[in-house]
Amino acid sequence: MVESETLFKPIKVRRAFEEISAEIKRQIFKGILKPGDKLPSEVELARQFNVARQTVREALRILELSGFITIQKGPDGGPIISDTISSSISNSLLDAILLRSISLDELTTARLEIEKVVLNYAIENAVDEDIERLRDNVLRARKKVASNIVASTENVEFHRLLAKASKNLVFVIVVESIMTVVADFLSRLQPDLEKSWQVVEAHEEILEELIRRRKEVSIALLEKHLLEVKSRLQEIYDKLIQEQD
Amino acid sequence: MVESETLFKPIKVRRAFEEISAEIKRQIFKGILKPGDKLPSEVELARQFNVARQTVREALRILELSGFITIQKGPDGGPIISDTISSSISNSLLDAILLRSISLDELTTARLEIEKVVLNYAIENAVDEDIERLRDNVLRARKKVASNIVASTENVEFHRLLAKASKNLVFVIVVESIMTVVADFLSRLQPDLEKSWQVVEAHEEILEELIRRRKEVSIALLEKHLLEVKSRLQEIYDKLIQEQD
DNA sequence: TCACATTTGTCCGTATGTATC
DNA sequence: AGATACATACGGACAAATGTG
Numbered sequence: 001m002v003e004s005e006t007l008f009k010p011i012k013v014r015r016a017f018e019e020i021s022a023e024i025k026r027q028i029f030k031g032i033l034k035p036g037d038k039l040p041s042e043v044e045l046a047r048q049f050n051v052a053r054q055t056v057r058e059a060l061r062i063l064e065l066s067g068f069i070t071i072q073k074g075p076d077g078g079p080i081i082s083d084t085i086s087s088s089i090s091n092s093l094l095d096a097i098l099l100r101s102i103s104l105d106e107l108t109t110a111r112l113e114i115e116k117v118v119l120n121y122a123i124e125n126a127v128d129e130d131i132e133r134l135r136d137n138v139l140r141a142r143k144k145v146a147s148n149i150v151a152s153t154e155n156v157e158f159h160r161l162l163a164k165a166s167k168n169l170v171f172v173i174v175v176e177s178i179m180t181v182v183a184d185f186l187s188r189l190q191p192d193l194e195k196s197w198q199v200v201e202a203h204e205e206i207l208e209e210l211i212r213r214r215k216e217v218s219i220a221l222l223e224k225h226l227l228e229v230k231s232r233l234q235e236i237y238d239k240l241i242q243e244q245d
Numbered sequence: 246m247v248e249s250e251t252l253f254k255p256i257k258v259r260r261a262f263e264e265i266s267a268e269i270k271r272q273i274f275k276g277i278l279k280p281g282d283k284l285p286s287e288v289e290l291a292r293q294f295n296v297a298r299q300t301v302r303e304a305l306r307i308l309e310l311s312g313f314i315t316i317q318k319g320p321d322g323g324p325i326i327s328d329t330i331s332s333s334i335s336n337s338l339l340d341a342i343l344l345r346s347i348s349l350d351e352l353t354t355a356r357l358e359i360e361k362v363v364l365n366y367a368i369e370n371a372v373d374e375d376i377e378r379l380r381d382n383v384l385r386a387r388k389k390v391a392s393n394i395v396a397s398t399e400n401v402e403f404h405r406l407l408a409k410a411s412k413n414l415v416f417v418i419v420v421e422s423i424m425t426v427v428a429d430f431l432s433r434l435q436p437d438l439e440k441s442w443q444v445v446e447a448h449e450e451i452l453e454e455l456i457r458r459r460k461e462v463s464i465a466l467l468e469k470h471l472l473e474v475k476s477r478l479q480e481i482y483d484k485l486i487q488e489q490d
Numbered sequence: 491t492c493a494c495a496t497t498t499g500t501c502c503g504t505a506t507g508t509a510t511c
Numbered sequence: 512a513g514a515t516a517c518a519t520a521c522g523g524a525c526a527a528a529t530g531t532g
Contacts (some may be wrong), residue, residue, distance in 0.1 A: 015499065017306075029343050041517060054503045057518090061262075061306045066340060074517040085344060086476055089337045096330050098274055102414045110415035113366075117358045165462070169347045170355035174419055187300060238495030260519070286497060302498090319529030320496040437521045 020049055020059035028068055028081060039069065039079035086173060090180035093177045097181065104185075104237045108230040111178045112223065115159065118175060119222050121166035123210050130165035134207050137161055141200045150196040158203050185233050188240070195232070199225075265294055265304035273313060273326060284314065284324035311440050331418055336423035349430070349482045353475040357468065360404065363420060364451075364467050366411035368460050375410035379452050382406055386445045395441040401428045403448045431477050433485070440477070444470070 004178035014022075027033040040048065045056045060079055063069045067088035069079045096102040122130070156179055163175035202225040209218035259267075272278045284290065287305070291298045305324055308314045312325045312333030342352070367375070386399035401424055408420035449468040454463035 017499090025340070031346075033509065043517085045524070053502060053503095054302075057299075058303060058306050058499095061303050062310055065307055065310050066337060068340075072509080073507080073516095073518050075514095076516050077508090079421055083344060085337065089341060092330065092334045092337060095270075095311065095313075096334065096345045096414070099328065099330060101328055106413045106415050110419075113362045114359065114419075116363065121358075164359060168351045170342065170351050170423070171349055173341045173345065176354075177338070177341075178415075216418055217251050262519090288497085294498095299522095300520065303519095316498070317529085318496090318498045318527080321530065322497055322528090 006204055011132075016051055016055050017058035019060070020051070020056065021062040023049075024059070024066060025066075026062060033081050035081050035083050037081045038128075039081065041078045069116040076191070087175045087180060089173075093181045094175060094184060104234060107178065107181065108226070108233060111175075111182065112226045113228065114171070114174055114178070115162070115222060115226060116219055118163050118166045118168075118171045119206075119210070119219055120215060121168060122162050123213050123215050123218060125167040126165035126210065130161065131207075131211060134158065134161050134165070134210070138200060138204050138207055141203065144195050145193065145200055148193060149238065150191040150193060151200060152183070152186060152191075155196065155199045155203065156186075182229075182233065186238055189232075198228075202228075249465055252397035261296055261300050262303035262307070265290075265301065266307040267294070269304070269308060270311075270313060279328050280326050280328045282326045282328065283300075286323045331414055332421070335418050335421040335425070336367045337444065338418065341365060344447065349478060352426060353425065353471070353478060357471045357475065359416070359423070360407070360467060361464055362472060363408050363411045363413075364455070364464055365460060366413060367407050368455050368458055368463060369395075370412040371455065375406065376456060379403065379406050379410070379455070380426050383445060383449050383452055386448065388405055390438065390442050390445055393438060395436040395438060396445060397428075397431060397436075399439070400441070400444050400448065401431070412485075427474075427478070430481060434477075434481050443473075447473075 021208065024033070024039070030096065033039070037047065042053050042056050045060075046053045047057065060069065060071065062078070063072060065088065067085035068081065070082045070084075071077075071079050076156045093102070093107070097104060097107065126134075137154055137158050141151035141158070144151040159175060159179050160172075166172070176192070202221065206218055206221045206225065209221060249448055269278070269284070278284070285293065287298050287301050292345045294301065305314065305316065308324070309316060310333065312328070312330035313326065315327045315329065316322075316324050371379075382403050384405070386396035389396040389399065404420060404424055405417075408417045411417070447466065449469065451463055451466045454466060
């Protein structure tokens with residue numbers, strides 16, 4: 001009789017490569033393996049885990065796709081710990097949208113609601129450094145647009161900075177993931193200087209009210225801004241769908 | 246993935262298994278492969294793509310982790326198209342939360358705020374089936390507690406069902422990930438029948454007001470309930486920390 | 491109940507490509 | 512430019528799981 005805490009055994013026996021990727025993930029969670037650290041080569045890992053190289057490879061494939069490691073070829077290469085995990089979430093989110101299991105409306109609605117909450121916390125918790133970064137962001141954006149360059153990067157960054165100012169990492173992760181998908185959509189759009197200008201102005205207004213710690217006004221401005229972005233994204237989406245058919 | 250016309254070729258040459266998984270994904274996006282469809286076996290795929298079986302396996306590993314396929318062994322088994330993409334996103338999000346060593350306070354705060362939003366949408370969008378499921382959930386929970394069994398599973402499930410009733414898959418994904426971490430914390434707790442009873446009663450009250458579509462009252466009840474859970478989790482957490490030292 | 495066929499899971503050995511020194 | 516160390520890919524083999532007759 002094998003000891004088990006539960007009544008039933010797991011239906012699916014875990015495969016060797018699952019155990020291995022789980023074990024390496026554990027080491028990363030524990031902090032024993034940190035970003036930048038090098039993992040042993042495939043052959044060495046196979047020796048240590050006492051499995052074949054292919055088994056290790058499949059484990060590494062999982063970790064790579066999950067964003068835990070990147071892989072470099074050549075001497076002194078091999079698997080390297082790297083936390084680009086949020087971009088892997090965004091890729092899945094994008095897949096889900098292309099599959100139409102998530103509608104663009106669901107995504108933008110969730111974004112609107114979550115960012116409203118986030119702004120609320122940002123107004124309460126933002127420290128001088130956060131405000132400085134936000135100020136710097138809108139300044140750079142304004143400069144760009146003044147030189148007839150669309151400020152896409154800066155305008156996306158604004159929302160990431162807002163999330164950071166909330167001092168809640170869960171919000172940061174969620175906003176980060178959603179914003180990457182939004183940015184992907186926006187990048188498929190013709191650069192529109194006038195729109196970019198409107199966005200910068202909206203951001204400036206929101207920031208202004210955030211600094212004055214006026215929650216209601218600030219959130220109302222954010223809501224108005226995001227609803228505009230939402231309808232604009234919907235246009236792009238409709239075009240994309242038409243192209244596909 | 247939609248092709249984008251860029252100036253430069255990608256630095257990294259795509260590996261064979263990436264091409265294969267991308268090709269299969271394309272077929273799924275196009276709708277040629279639909280959920281429930283069976284893919285050829287590994288050997289057959291290897292023959293068709295003219296690659297080794299190991300290469301096919303790594304491609305399948307990617308598709309499996311991304312939630313595009315599930316794999317069954319035995320005769321008439323093999324890779325099957327299945328749209329479990331949202332649960333794979335939850336898992337990634339869960340990884341991200343675990344990775345960043347997020348404080349319990351951040352987690353429970355985010356949970357509180359997001360669930361408030363979710364409940365708001367649930368009240369607006371819940372259909373009879375959702376309400377039926379929620380009713381069934383609290384009934385089962387009540388029965389369990391009445392027989393002196395703590396209803397942990399049911400009590401976690403309640404919040405998942407709420408998220409589903411919001412009719413927004415993004416909310417479902419976020420709540421799912423957060424609840425997994427919360428459930429893990431709760432599982433380390435001594436079974437407390439009285440507390441479990443209080444939780445069931447709180448859920449019943451919330452559901453009652455949801456059915457009456459009374460937003461303010463319902464959300465206020467939810468907030469009160471989640472704040473209690475929050476302080477309870479904090480107690481456990483503090484104890485755990487003390488034990489470790 | 492048992493044997494069988496099918497398919498995944500795992501292993502070993504080898505060859506090739508590639509980046510670094 | 513050549514040697515080195517690593518990932519990538521190939522081919523063949525057996526074990527383990529699973530549904531069927």
